[in-house]
Amino acid sequence: MTVNLASRMDSTGVSGRIQVPEGTSKILADRGFKREFRGDIFVKGVSEKQGGVRTYFISSREHRSSYAERLTSRSGQYGRNTLSGVVFSLVQARKKEELREANGGFHLLEVS
Structure with a gap:
């Protein structure tokens, strides 16, 4: 369902804009990204069971509060304060x- 929803966010989106479902928009808004309500859209495979999916457009951060935060966001593609960094962190958390x-509620470590 996650892959289907991500694909639908892309295929029903607007060129040059980042569209995300409401849950993701809340997480990004908490991290300072601006969100703009887009509306409810039909998502095949999801809307038949749950109805329309509420979506938002995400844009740049509202402001950088400190020098360290500004520096971190420039330091790499996956800095914690960039949109890609936040999304990457969400994907990693989901995988864990x-x-x-x-594993029945236990986190097993890989040993090499």
Whole structure:
């Protein structure tokens, strides 16, 4: 369902804009990104069960509060304060949660 929803966000989006579902928009807004309500859209495979998916457009951060925060956001593609960094962190957290669920609630470490 996650991959389907991400694909639909892309295919029903607007060129040059980043469209995300409401839950993701709240997480990004908490991290200082601006969000603009887009509306409810039909998402095949999701809307049949849950109705329209409420979506938002995400744009740049409202402001950088400190020198360290500004420096971190420029330091790399996956800095914690960039949109890509936040999304990457969400994906990593989701993978850890799925691994934990698959292992009966325990997080197993890989040993090399």
